[in-house]
Amino acid sequence: SQTIHQWPATLVQPVGSPLSLECTVEGTSNPNLYWYRQAAGRGLQLLFYSVGIGQISSEVPQNLSASRPQDRQFILSSKKLLLSDSGFYLCAWSEVGGSEQYFGPGTRLTVT
Amino acid sequence: SQQGEEDPQALSIQEGENATMNCSYKTSINNLQWYRQNSGRGLVHLILIRSNEREKHSGRLRVTLDTSKKSSSLLITASRAADTASYFCATDANSNYQLIWGAGTKLIIKP
Numbered sequence: 049s050q051t052i053h054q055w056p057a058t059l060v061q062p063v064g065s066p067l068s069l070e071c072t073v074e075g076t077s078n079p080n081l082y083w084y085r086q087a088a089g090r091g092l093q094l095l096f097y098s099v100g101i102g103q104i105s106s107e108v109p110q111n112l113s114a115s116r117p118q119d120r121q122f123i124l125s126s127k128k129l130l131l132s133d134s135g136f137y138l139c140a141w142s143e144v145g146g147s148e149q150y151f152g153p154g155t156r157l158t159v160t
Numbered sequence: 161s162q163q164g165e166e167d168p169q170a171l172s173i174q175e176g177e178n179a180t181m182n183c184s185y186k187t188s189i190n191n192l193q194w195y196r197q198n199s200g201r202g203l204v205h206l207i208l209i210r211s212n213e214r215e216k217h218s219g220r221l222r223v224t225l226d227t228s229k230k231s232s233s234l235l236i237t238a239s240r241a242a243d244t245a246s247y248f249c250a251t252d253a254n255s256n257y258q259l260i261w262g263a264g265t266k267l268i269i270k271p
Contacts, residue, residue, distance in 0.1 A: 054202075080257050089266075090263055090264075091248060091262055091263040091264055092203075092261045094258060097257060099257065107258075140202075147190070147193065147208065147259070148205045149205065149259060151202035151204070152202050153202045154201065154202050
């Protein structure tokens, strides 16, 4: 069966510090991968998606970047965090040609 | 961009009652999906209904889709305390593997 891991679960970082959030998927090959951000009490904002290694599409211009160094690994990064980067970050995957998405447990990021 | 709009934004009912949530969208779709999110957790896929389907059941869940009105409803029958969560609709409009998400309905089941 497929599983998706995200870490860390919570993170408190000062403004201007770097960020690296990691997501890995097990039990599937060549998944589509997604990074979302969710503000408190709100819906999901798609940040990045990837259909293959090294292929990243960005949906919203921002202070963040994403990379996919391996087939089942998706990394969200920032060189310098802003207060507005605080939020709940969710990684998700879907099968090639599939529509349903499967989510990780999320990372709660607080920028102070 | 946000296509789906859930209604109501919040719903509080007694355990055992039925809960109905609605979702409206703007463009033509391939399918519409419902997800559940427990507080502080990731989303869980509940059910998918295709554009050529009108109704679908899964356990205590019943989903309807009206493409002429661009709307869907999710009915949870015989609600339980464990159903307390936020529920999101998402539409697949065949746009580069993306889903378009609504803002969610927060459901509270009172024991």
